[in-house]
Amino acid sequence: MKLLNQTLKKIGLLDQETMAKTKNRVDNLFKPLGSLGRLEDLAVQLAGITKNSFPTVDKKVIIVMSADHGVYVEGVAPDPQIITALQTPNFVKGITGVCAFAKQARADVVVVDMGIASDIDEPKVINRKIRYGTSNMAKGPAMSRExxxxxxxxxxxxxxxQIDQGKNLLATGEMGIGNTTPSTAIFSVIGHLDPETIVGIGAGLPIEKLKHKASVIKKAIAINQPNPKDAIDILSKVGGFEIGGMAGVFIGAxxxxxxxxxxxxxxxxxxxxxxxIAPKVKDFLIPSHHTAERGGKIAMQLLGLTPLFDIGLRLGEGTGAALAFNFVEAATYMVKEMATREEAGLVI
Structure with a gap:
């Protein structure tokens, strides 16, 4: 808890002065006002985050967290749980979906075992295993508060x-068979939503099993009674190790x-x-895409952010984030490489 508390105290606000200067430059670039849309907003946000009107985001990394879930035994996922263990080493081999897009974006992929149900014989996977999967949240808490x-x-x-190694743009990805179930539970608790309104097929659950999946989530919430205002309580009762790891990455960044x-x-x-946990974290987040997962738009509305694009993705892994890296870097090039009217000698 010491590290978490220390980190929370360090989270500041966006730098308004730098944002104002950057907004003025963007508005005076030699182009129609507002004609580059969300890229202009991104440039101003990046300036506020970094306190630099000309930030660089050339050292990118996607941190993929892997873990298994005890609730899998309730029949909420179509694939065998062993796939988590089989697929995780493929991330460091560079042969998964997110790896393909990360290569195109010139980004590294770092993989962490947060709680896979079996041992991983791959030294490049960072072993931070808390234990071999969470407990079945339909029977009790997924994990302890600790x-x-x-x-x-x-x-x-x-x-x-990763930041100490020089990374200046981060994203998270995940691997964990059944992890749309705890994710849906988290949205249901925080948003006071009926799971049936947002439950989805995940990696391919048959439509006819959605009611069962929703009923398992309802049961888990009823048994555990997570406090909607206490994110750590929610995480411990209906979350997952990889979900907690990703939340920590957001806070750390x-x-x-x-x-x-x-x-x-x-x-x-x-x-x-x-x-x-820390509302100020929101200012540092850049949403990538509208997931095609049912409930995805509601989930993003709860977050209070508008994604950059919607092309029907629902793979996970960080694939959408890898594609979004290109937009984020484009925003920095816009500010650095485009001339203002004055710089172009076109002041009338």
Whole structure:
């Protein structure tokens, strides 16, 4: 808890003076006012985050958190749980979806075992296993409060390590069979929503099983009674180790004034936990895409952010965040490379 508290105290506000200067420059670039849309907003936000009108975001990393979930035994996912363990090493081999897009964006992918249900024989996967999967949240708390705090602090440590290595743009990704179930539970609790209104198919659950999935989530919430105002309580009772790890990465990035991109459904749940713990984190988040996961738009509305694009993604892993890196970097090039009317000698 010491690291978490210390980190929370370091989270500041966006630098309004730098934002105003950047907004003035953007408005005076040689182009029609507002013609570059969200890129202009991104440039101003980046200036406020970094306290620099000309920030660089050329050292990018996607931190992929992997873990398993005890609620899997309730039949909420179509695939065998062992896929978490089989797929996780593929991230460091560079052969997954997020790896393909990360290569195109010139970004690193860092992989962390937060709680996979079996041991991973891959030295490049960072082993921060809390235990071999969470407990079944339909029977009781997914984890202890101490484990929830530990997952947050691991995320903070991983973020700090990457920033210390020079990374200046972060994102999170995840791997965990069944993790749309705890994510839906998190949205349901914080948003006071009926799980049936947002529950989705995840990695391909048959439509006819959605009612069962929703009923499992309802049962977990009823049994555990998570406090909607206490994100650590929610995480401990109906969350996941990888979700807590991602929430910690968001908090860690904000404390170091580093922009961080939010991916899809699972990452949005983690981001919502992070801003419930520390509302100022929200200013440092850059939303990537509208996930095609049912309930995705409601989830992003709860976060209070508008995604940059919507192309029907629902893979997870950080794929949408990797694609969004290109937009974020484009915003910095716009400010640096475009001339103002005065610089172009076109003042009338």
């Amino acid at each position: 484990e929830a705090i530990k997952s947050l602090e691991i995320g903070i440590e991983i973020a700090n390590d 904000a404390s170091r004034r580093i922009p961080i991109v939010v991916d899809g459904f699972i990452a949005t749940a983690a981001a919502l936990l992070a801003i419930t």
